[in-house]
Structure formats: structure tokens, C-alpha cells
Amino acid sequence: MEKAFEIQKQVRDNVKTFQTYLTDLENWEAEMKRKEAALNGVFEQDLPPVRSKLKKEKPVVVPKKKEPRISSFDYKSWDKFDVDKACEDVEMEEVGPVSLDSKKSQQAKLEKLREEAQYEKERGNTYVKNEKWDEAISCYSRAIELVKDDAIYFANRGLCYLKKDSLHQAESDCTEALRLDPTYVKALQRRATARERLGSLRAASHDLNEVLRLEPHNHAARKQLEAIKARMGTKGSKSKASPSTTPTIESKPIITAKTTPKIVELPDEPTPVQDSTEKWRTGAGEGITVIKTVKKPPHLRSKRPLKNIPIQEIQLGKTSPEKPPTRLKIIELEDDLAHGDSNNNESKSEKDKESRITEEKGKGDMTEKIVSGSPESVKLNSDTIVTEKNIKNLVPPVNSVQFMSEWKYLKGKGDARSDYLSIIDPSKIPSIFENALESDVLSDVLTILHANVGKFSGKGVAAYLQAMCRVKRFGALAMFLTDSDKKILTDLLHHCKTVEKLNDEAIADLKNKYEI
């Protein structure tokens, strides 16, 4: 009985609970509908960044503030933008509600200004990257107005002025930056550049020395300093008159950072210091012609294969034995021209060309001769060398291939060819040529013989002529002899007859062979 009551009670209880629950539920439903209707406002949440973009996101946070009002590309609006007013607004905003706790508000205000200035700087930096100097300057100016004690803003604005060639302003900005941070290397370097271009070389070198003291391995600064010193050497007295340097500033300790390559500009006309190696390089005072490398862009270079030029040592002081190069194309550049080109000398990129530097005794008056790297001129140069070579180094050929290669090589140099020919034993000629004698070679040989009869007196022109006849297939070649060749032959035969006392029989034989 008890049990039944209990169960009954429980069921009733459950139903009651359920009823209560349902009432609750209905109330809840109504409430939710009301709540939902109220859910209209924009709901901004500070969300953590997207996974895998965690690193990127940070720097973007600061600049949110002004963006919506004026777009960063809208330069005109920015020009009209009243910084003072904006600052006041910012101040009012900050000061207004919290002004009771003045210390706190001050802090917050400074923070705010700094943030603002930082933002301006970022914008300025972007302009600098795009080389928009004027916009960048106005950004930095705004940043400076907001925060007056940050060296970076001054130094950056200085850079912009420098780029705009407003050298005095650049200098004063850098000076200001250095007042705030005497160890700011970049500012030092910028000021040095500005001063250098203003002509105050001494002040500039001062700055650079300071840079090097702070950063001994700053190459850009070192280079610049050297250049300046060189300039000071050349126009020492001038630099004294340098306009805008205040000595007091110079003497201040200054610091430099690695310069961005952009900033440091090499002096316009560095006058290279002529030390001994330099002298050696230009060959000054040694009566030597130095052939310098010339750098040409690949598409302008000659397509012809490089020619092998043997280099021969000639003792200094010995005068070159031979005649000036016979061909007409030698180009000698004027000395001052050469000077203008001197920059090119530095680039020794092409070793092959460099190898062509030859020493040669020149006529004493010439200190420098630049032969341009074009193929013709190179060949010219080689001509002169070759002549020397002929005398000493030529070896008689043993076959037609050797002969032809040398012969072609000596093309255009009658002297050299005659020399070459003269060292060939006439009796060997048939075996050298075998059946490879060409008619044009034959006529060349005849011309050479004719032109240099004297050289062949030892062996006898006739011997050569007879030897040629013994070359295989000579009969065919003889048929191709031109009239001028025949004329030359006639002269040669006459020479044989008169000078070499060749007998009539032999002459007649030759005439027959050469079909005269």
C-alpha cells in the first residue's frame, strides 16, 4: 500500500515538475524571441589571428585609426589635413574624461601621440620606398610635430631632403637627429653626404670618421671617406671655403649606421690616387703601350672567334725593331679620352681580353694608348706582334696544311709572307704542297717573290719558280694564271735571266711551264 502511494505520488510529482518545466519553457521561448529581436547591434570581437598567419598580423594593428577618414592615397586631402587640429583633438579626447587623474592622462596622451607619430613614420617609409619624397617629408614632418624627440623621424626626413637635393635642410635635419642621438650612424652618413655635396669636405670627412669609429667595418663610409680625401687632396684650399658647416657641430661625436646603399653617393669625380700600382697599371713613364680591357655588353661584342695571340716578352728599354704596323686601321685614342674611359679599366671581368695586354716598346712620347676591344683593333695590335714573331719563330712547314695556316695568318703582311717563304727550302716545295696547291696561293707566292726579290737572292727566285712547277697538277694551275700574274712572271724571269744568270734553256723551260 505504502508502495502504491509512493509511486502515485512520484508520478504526480513528475507531472507537476513537467508542467512547471513547460511553463518555464514557454516563458523562455518568449524571452528568447524578445532577446533575439534585440540582437541587432554590431558585435565586435577581438579575435585571435588566423592560424598560420600569427606572425604576419602584428604590425598591422597600430595604423587602424585614421584610415577610414582619409585614404592614404588621397594626397590632396592629406595636404589639407590640419595636424595641429588633429593633435588637439587627440589631446582633448584623451584629456577630457580622465583629466582628474592628470598623471595617468598625461601618460596615455604621450602614448597616443607616439602611436600616431609611429603611424606617420610608417606611411613616410612607404613613400620613401616608392620614392615619393615630398609626401614622405610631409609624413615625417607630422611625426616630428607629434613627437619632437625621436631622432629617427629627423634622420628619415633628412634622407628625403637629401634625395631632393635640399642639402641644407638635409644637413640640419641630420644635425637635429644627432643632437637627439649622437650615435645614430645613418644620420651621420646622411649628413656626411649632404655636406660633401655642399662642398664642406672637411666636415663630411669628420662625420665619416665618426661613423668609422662607431662602425669600423662600414665599407660604404670608408669608401666615401676615401673619395672625399681624394677630393680634398685635389682642391684642398677650396674646401676651406665650405659654406654651411658650423664647426661646433662637427666637433660633436657622431655616429653612423650602415648606410643603405642608396644614401651614400660616391663623389661625382673621384680623382684616383696614383699610387705605384696605379702607375704600373697605366704604364705611365715606362714608354709602354697598355691595352686595356673594354667592357662591352654581350650583344655588342664581336661574334668572330677569338684569335690566339702569343705574348712575347720584350725587354724594357729595347726599342721595337720593326716598322710600324702596315695596315691602316690602327686607332690611337687621345690621352684625355682614355682618361674618360678609365672607369672601365676597373672591370676586369673578361680574362681573355686581359690576357691580350701586351707590352711593347712604344715611341717614347706615348704614355697611354687605349685600343678599343673591337676585333679590328685587336687584330691591329696583333699585327705588330706578328712581325716580330716572323723573324725569329717561323718554322718551315712540312706539309700544305701548316703552310696554309701560316700563310693565311700572315695574310696582308707582305713582309712577313716573304720572310716565311724565304725560309722554305725550294726543293721541299713539291713535297709540301703535294697536290694541294691552289691557284690563288700560287699567284700570291708569285707576287711575293716579285715584290721581295732581294730576300730570295740566296736561294734564287728561279729555284722557287722551278720548284713550283714540280708541284703536282701544276699544269692545270698554270692555265688559271691571270694576265697580271703573267706579267709578274715575265718580270721574274727577266730577273732570273739578268741577275741570277739562268741559262736560256731553263728560262724557256719555265716559260713553257708557266705558259707564257
Place this chain on the structure above:
Amino acid sequence: MENQDTPQIITHIEHNLNHSLFDCKWIPCSAKFVVIGSLPKGSGTIEIFEITSGEVRKIREIERPNSFKCGTFGASSDVERRLATGDFKGTLEIWDLEKSTQVYITKEHTDIINSIDGMGGSTVNCGAPEIVTGSRDGTIKVWDPRQRGKPVVNMQPVQGESKRDCWAVAFGNSFNDAERIVVAGYDNGDLKMFDLRTMSLRWECNLKNGVCCAEFDRKDIPMNKLVATTLEGKFHVFDVRTQNPAKGFAQVMDNTTKSGTIWVARHLPQNRDIFITCAGNGQVSLWKYEYPEQRYRTDDKGAACGVPGKLRRLQRMVVSTQPINALEWNRDHQGLAVATAYDQYVRVLVTTKLNLQ
């Protein structure tokens, strides 16, 4: 047996729809829920219902050519309330339900998205809004609605390893902006725990039967308990506070019900130690996890080792003739739940006296 404080599970509203239902979710901050399903002709539907005085009223319907499989509001704020859905073709879409349009579409999965979970939308300082999807193609991808097109994390079997059908995914351990864990269950019984902060597999085990559902008791606290349900009427409760280097997590397993597949387990939002399981025979069971006196002890090697607690069944009730495949507790009203089953009914369940437990 039953006493005065025993919760009662009552089917408050039953509504018959003429198509298959796969998932149901409460719309945050409202008395409305969405039902995700598939029409016989193969197109997918998203329907919005509102409960009013013991009745449900359909207030909107979206139909699209591809069947939807699952959905979540987890990565959306309570104001925007955007539903992320996964469909049979592997497309992840985020819906603006007011306008009935997608605001985010991406198809990176090559097969059906079986399971989806979201988090970070309405919590503060608990990490970015993110959605995790598990697919038959064997991959688990984590998405951030702010990043279009590509997942922020992609977990897939290494080359050569066989691809298992991923049936269940869930977030957890997201107690600050950095920490977050994804747990995934596979058809072969594998249960894997991925740490999204270190991008590593933190733990895995095999439950012998395919894992149908996995859920942490809370997503936004240092992980505490994990429930994983499987085929064959079993489910496992892991105490994931204490991980032993050798033994992993302590667990308690229940296979007493013989009710067929346990399709889903859901923790009560108002009480993390109470959860409900929905079984293949249409029965829902309410469980309470009772902690041991000491949650961990020190083993002979000096390492901490978790101690499993006990499971107590509070109530059970057969509410459907077919498997209940989805259930969700209402976040705002204790004891209110919506469930879909393969008998094509959507039910609003009421559980009383939960506050007494």
C-alpha cells in the same frame, strides 16, 4: 531504482518530416533550431523551426542540389549565427540563414563530410573561430572562416597508409588562444588526438569498433573528459586530465545496454558530468560520470596515472523506433534538447530535474 530526484525524459514535441534527417542544431540565443537533411531525390535541405507553446513551426527552408550531412554554429558569433555545413560531395559551406545564402564555400574534401565541429565563435579568449571537418576521404581539415578557400590545418594519413573513413571530429582543450585539440574517430575504431598548437598527434588508441561520435565534456577548458561512442553499443569515457606516458588516459567503458550502435553522445551544457547517449534502437540514456576519490595516482615509475571513475545511468527512455542520429542540448535552457532520428521525426525532448543531480 527511481526516486524523487530521478530526471525524467519526455518527448515534448514530435514533428514528422517526409525526408531523411542527419543533424539538428539549436540556433544560438533563440528558440529555433535547424534540421539538416536530404530529400528522397537527393537534394539537401536546411530547415529552420521555431518552438512555440508545444509546437514547432517551420519558418524557413533552404534546398540545394547536394545532400547536407552535418552542421555547426560553433565558429559563429551569437549575433551572426552562421551555420557551417558539410555535404555529401565534400563541400564546406557557411550560411547566412537570414539571407539564405552562403558566405563561404570551399570544396577541399573529395568525399562526404561525415562530421563537423566548430568553436571560437562565441567564446572569449578561447582561440580563433575555427571549424573542423572529417571526411570519408581520410582527411581532417581545420578552417578559419576568415581565410577563404584553404584550410588552416590539414591532417591526412601519410603516403602509403590506408585512408580510413573519418566518422567523428570534435574540438577541445581550447582554454586559451593558443591551445586547441582535435579528436577524431575512424571507422576502424581508431581514436586520434591532434594537438593544433604543436601540430602533432598527441595520442591515439583503438576502440575495436568504429567510432561514431566523440565529444569533450567542455571545449573551452583544459581537457577534462572525453566520450567516444562506437558500434556494437559501446561507449568509452576517458579521463583526459592525466596522460600517462605508457598507458595514456584512464577510461571506463560501458557495453551494458545492448542497444546497437550508439550514434551520438552529448554532454549537458549546464553540467559537464552528465551526458546523454542515443542508441540504434531509438533509446536515449542519461549518464552521470562519477569521479573517483583521487583522479590520479603515481605509478611505480613515478609518472602520474589517471584513475577512471564510474558511470551511473540516471534514466533511459525509448523515444524512437529508429536510430537517433543526432541530438543537441539547448545551451540556454537546461534540459531542452532537439533530436533527429531515421524515422524521419524531429523531436524536442525535455529532461526534468537535471538541476537536482
